[in-house]
Amino acid sequence: MEANSSGADVSADHIIAELLDMGFEFDKISEAIGIVGPCRADVVEFMLNGSGSEQRKPAGGLQRRSSDRSTRPANPRGNFKQSSITDHIASTTGSKMESRGGEASTSYSWLAPSIDTAVTAAVCSKSKPEPQTLLQNSRGEFDLNDKISAVLKKHFGFSCVKGFQKEALDAWSAHKDCLVLAATGSGKSLCFQIPALLTMKIVVVISPLISLMHDQCLKLAKHGISACFLGSGQPDNRVEGKAMAGMYKIVYVCPETVLRLMEPLKKLAEKPGIALFAIDEVHCVSKWGHDFRPDYRRLSVLRENFCSRKLKFLEHDIPLMALTATATLHVREDILKSLKMSEHTLVVLTSFFRPNLRFTVKHSKTSASSYREDFKELIGTYNVSRNFSGKGQKILHEVDPESESSSYESVDDSASDDEDAVADIKKAKVAKSLVKENTEHELDQYPGVDDFDVSCGEFLENSRPENFAFPVQSHETSSSENLDQGPTIVYVPTRKGTVELANYLCKSGLKAAAYNAKMPRSHLRQVHEQFHCNALEVVVATIAFGMGIDKSNVRRIIHYGLPQSLEAYYQEAGRAGRDGKLSDCTLYCSFMRTPTLLPNKRSDEQTRAAYRMLLDCFHYALNTSTCRAKILVKYFGEDFGPDGCQMCDICINGPPQMHDFKEEAGVFMNVLQAQTEQATEGMNYNSTDCYRSGRRNFGGVPDFRTAVSYIREKFPRFAMTDKIWWQGLARILEDMGYIQEAAEIPRVIVQHPEPTRAGLNFLSSQPDEEGLHAHPDAAMLLAMSSPRSASSSVEWGRGWADPEIRRQRLAGKTGRRKRKRGSRKQPTGFTTAKERLSAILSKSKRRR
Numbered sequence: 001m002e003a004n005s006s007g008a009d010v011s012a013d014h015i016i017a018e019l020l021d022m023g024f025e026f027d028k029i030s031e032a033i034g035i036v037g038p039c040r041a042d043v044v045e046f047m048l049n050g051s052g053s054e055q056r057k058p059a060g061g062l063q064r065r066s067s068d069r070s071t072r073p074a075n076p077r078g079n080f081k082q083s084s085i086t087d088h089i090a091s092t093t094g095s096k097m098e099s100r101g102g103e104a105s106t107s108y109s110w111l112a113p114s115i116d117t118a119v120t121a122a123v124c125s126k127s128k129p130e131p132q133t134l135l136q137n138s139r140g141e142f143d144l145n146d147k148i149s150a151v152l153k154k155h156f157g158f159s160c161v162k163g164f165q166k167e168a169l170d171a172w173s174a175h176k177d178c179l180v181l182a183a184t185g186s187g188k189s190l191c192f193q194i195p196a197l198l199t200m201k202i203v204v205v206i207s208p209l210i211s212l213m214h215d216q217c218l219k220l221a222k223h224g225i226s227a228c229f230l231g232s233g234q235p236d237n238r239v240e241g242k243a244m245a246g247m248y249k250i251v252y253v254c255p256e257t258v259l260r261l262m263e264p265l266k267k268l269a270e271k272p273g274i275a276l277f278a279i280d281e282v283h284c285v286s287k288w289g290h291d292f293r294p295d296y297r298r299l300s301v302l303r304e305n306f307c308s309r310k311l312k313f314l315e316h317d318i319p320l321m322a323l324t325a326t327a328t329l330h331v332r333e334d335i336l337k338s339l340k341m342s343e344h345t346l347v348v349l350t351s352f353f354r355p356n357l358r359f360t361v362k363h364s365k366t367s368a369s370s371y372r373e374d375f376k377e378l379i380g381t382y383n384v385s386r387n388f389s390g391k392g393q394k395i396l397h398e399v400d401p402e403s404e405s406s407s408y409e410s411v412d413d414s415a416s417d418d419e420d421a422v423a424d425i426k427k428a429k430v431a432k433s434l435v436k437e438n439t440e441h442e443l444d445q446y447p448g449v450d451d452f453d454v455s456c457g458e459f460l461e462n463s464r465p466e467n468f469a470f471p472v473q474s475h476e477t478s479s480s481e482n483l484d485q486g487p488t489i490v491y492v493p494t495r496k497g498t499v500e501l502a503n504y505l506c507k508s509g510l511k512a513a514a515y516n517a518k519m520p521r522s523h524l525r526q527v528h529e530q531f532h533c534n535a536l537e538v539v540v541a542t543i544a545f546g547m548g549i550d551k552s553n554v555r556r557i558i559h560y561g562l563p564q565s566l567e568a569y570y571q572e573a574g575r576a577g578r579d580g581k582l583s584d585c586t587l588y589c590s591f592m593r594t595p596t597l598l599p600n601k602r603s604d605e606q607t608r609a610a611y612r613m614l615l616d617c618f619h620y621a622l623n624t625s626t627c628r629a630k631i632l633v634k635y636f637g638e639d640f641g642p643d644g645c646q647m648c649d650i651c652i653n654g655p656p657q658m659h660d661f662k663e664e665a666g667v668f669m670n671v672l673q674a675q676t677e678q679a680t681e682g683m684n685y686n687s688t689d690c691y692r693s694g695r696r697n698f699g700g701v702p703d704f705r706t707a708v709s710y711i712r713e714k715f716p717r718f719a720m721t722d723k724i725w726w727q728g729l730a731r732i733l734e735d736m737g738y739i740q741e742a743a744e745i746p747r748v749i750v751q752h753p754e755p756t757r758a759g760l761n762f763l764s765s766q767p768d769e770e771g772l773h774a775h776p777d778a779a780m781l782l783a784m785s786s787p788r789s790a791s792s793s794v795e796w797g798r799g800w801a802d803p804e805i806r807r808q809r810l811a812g813k814t815g816r817r818k819r820k821r822g823s824r825k826q827p828t829g830f831t832t833a834k835e836r837l838s839a840i841l842s843k844s845k846r847r848r
């Protein structure tokens with residue numbers, strides 16, 4: 001150990017790290033240390049002067065070769081104690097400088113890991129005091145900031161770290177756990193990549209997808225940093241062995257593999273040492289997040305095992321750094337708890353706002369029949385510069401939609417919008433698939449970790465990946481063509497949708513490809529590669545293509561169907577505009593259709609939370625009065641301030657006119673109140689009296705449908721109103737706290753609204769009192785523009801959910817037109833129930 005006058009030890013591995021970064025070869029350094037001892041000046045002098053030819057001329061960029069590592073001695077630092085992180089990054093002080101007098105600047109100036117000319121000059125002219133280098137601050141000290149700046153410039157070409165990156169690095173250097181919450185594309189990866197460059201130790205990164213690990217390793221290799229990834233598939237002992245021997249600066253692993261490699265990781269922690277465990281996309285830990293992965297939850301073993309209490313050779317616990325762009329307050333708490341992160345964990349929180357993203361929402365059936373209208377503009381954008389002849393592009397990967405054993409439309413049939421939609425359903429032979437009870441397979445799940453056709457790979461610095469062909473430019477693509485337009489990602493909810501839409505876009509002349517979790521993994525890798533090298537203009541993907549994709553020039557994210565949560569939406573939208581340029585995020589969804597949950601195994605509590613998230617997302621889509629960016633960041637607990645983004649459709653178009661809903665609200669809530677009273681008065685009233693189409697008996701709580709049917713029947717002025725409109729009113733009343741959902745597991749559309757105390761107060765207010773002013777939401781506006789068609793088709797669509805009705809329709813016994821023409825048979829008992837309701841209503845009116 002090298003002692004300085006301040007009494008602080010500078011360990012040999014520190015010297016090795018610094019000299020390696022300067023470009024000296026490992027075996028030469030260790031040989032020199034063996035001869036002259038762990039003193040930097042002596043080691044450098046020995047290498048430069050003692051053996052003349054020892055120095056590899058350091059130059060910007062990459063110095064170490066992979067072969068250097070293979071010749072590495074088994075235990076180069078033999079008996080030296082394992083140094084701490086602060087040893088590496090804050091080893092020099094003013095007192096050292098003073099103590100070494102004139103030598104100080106020469107001794108310490110070559111601490112600069114990337115200022116290669118300074119190194120040479122400093123070492124070669126020992127007698128002269130050196131001018132201050134980039135690594136010295138005004139007091140002549142070398143500090144963390146300087147070192148970070150140096151490696152940042154050398155490896156990434158950036159001039160400085162961002163504030164939140166600095167905070168995270170400070171936490172790491174102080175051996176603290178840290179939770180980094182920062183917007184998509186803000187640069188979270190650097191927070192865990194830089195530590196690998198500041199020490200000789202290894203950074204272990206836990207990541208949820210091979211595609212993500214692959215992309216990051218590829219980039220690191222280009223930046224001169226060796227890395228590898230270990231998926232959960234068939235282990236490659238060669239890469240795994242090298243990784244566990246410390247041959248790569250950064251080791252990406254999936255959670256499952258971390259758990260399997262606990263013992264080798266402990267050895268790695270001993271030598272050469274683990275600088276940090278980074279858990280990327282850490283929202284996957286939480287059951288309340290949008291992409292829960294059970295293996296992530298088991299990562300608490302990291303905090304439990306890699307601490308100085310358990311591993312005696314550690315001076316400090318190995319810090320954990322957890323990172324995500326999409327965690328609500330609830331999820332954050334869950335992360336800290338589930339990973340058993342230290343109670344001193346630093347939470348680094350930045351704004352989630354992405355100022356260059358322009359959010360828009362549009363109503364669409366989002367079925368094949370609406371492709372032409374919805375994608376006209378996109379097709380025009382790409383075709384404008386190339387005189388499209390009408391001869392479509394080659395489809396990257398032809399998949400027979402029939403073989404997908406499900407149909408896109410069938411997902412939506414239960415609430416399709418109008419006659420056209422029904423015709424589409426018929427055309428697409430959806431009837432066949434409707435018979436199937438289980439539709440789970442048609443929606444895509446988040447992919448498993450092994451989303452590529454390889455389970456591990458190594459990426460040596462400045463070299464091409466060994467297991468991967470570097471993306472080949474498509475023969476059809478010149479590097480400049482259409483780059484200005486930038487690529488587009490279209491997210492669709494179903495696997496079949498990806499294929500259908502990609503085919504449609506290809507036929508329209510675009511270079512498009514489908515991407516979903518069920519496609520061959522080799523195809524998925526090909527799409528990734530072609531997307532990254534601009535050979536593709538559009539990727540039509542499910543949620544399988546989302547997290548962490550870092551391509552700077554994505555200009556458009558189109559969601560063609562409602563996402564499951566605002567977290568998922570913001571995560572996917574965050575793929576756009578990572579170069580800071582204006583980019584569009586457009587959500588197409590049906591305002592008329594009731595969104596459904598992706599099938600998944602959930603407890604009741606999780607189902608409740610999942611519906612809540614879906615509901616928030618639906619509210620976002622239907623919103624007509626609040627800036628979209630404001631809603632999004634508020635969702636993550638951030639106050640946006642009074643102004644909007646001035647870019648989204650709401651900020652541009654302004655809200656619709658306010659409406660006084662007092663009368664409608666009064667009628668609606670009176671009916672609900674009557675239903676409630678009816679139930680409590682034990683009149684044996686329930687919804688099955690009203691409908692005999694297999695609907696559930698709700699046990700005496702108010703029922704939305706019954707209430708609306710009653711209103712339409714009994715109040716002539718509301719006879720033409722649409723259920724969709726009343727659903728909108730129910731949302732407004734719920735927001736105001738006047739009604740609440742009584743169902744145990746609330747759905748996206750209110751089912752059993754009951755008046756609250758505030759609602760009852762409102763009901764008893766005088767007619768001349770203040771009105772109930774609100775902006776109608778997007779569904780209400782739409783319903784007002786075409787009241788009949790909407791409700792009738794919704795009824796029709798709902799019928800399909802009933803196995804009996806479906807059977808009859810498929811058997812041709814009943815059809816929509818026939819039903820429309822014929823008189824609608826009132827279910828027995830309907831009149832009686834209405835009469836009862838009337839009686840209660842007039843009774844309660846009399847009471848008031």
Ligand SMILES: Nc1ncnc2c1ncn2[C@@H]1O[C@H](COP(=O)(O)OP(=O)(O)OP(=O)(O)O)[C@@H](O)[C@H]1O
Nearest residue numbers: 158160161162184185186187188189190325548550
């Ligand atoms: N200090 C910096 N200065 C300039 N650019 C930076 C800086 N840090 C990171 N970047 C750039 O920001 C881009 C996004 O980085 P990164 O992929 O780490 O984002 P992220 O925060 O992890 O996003 P996501 O949440 O989507 O995964 C990268 O291309 C990176 O080069």
Ligand SMILES: [Mg+2]
Nearest residue numbers: 188189280548
């Ligand atoms: Mg990231």
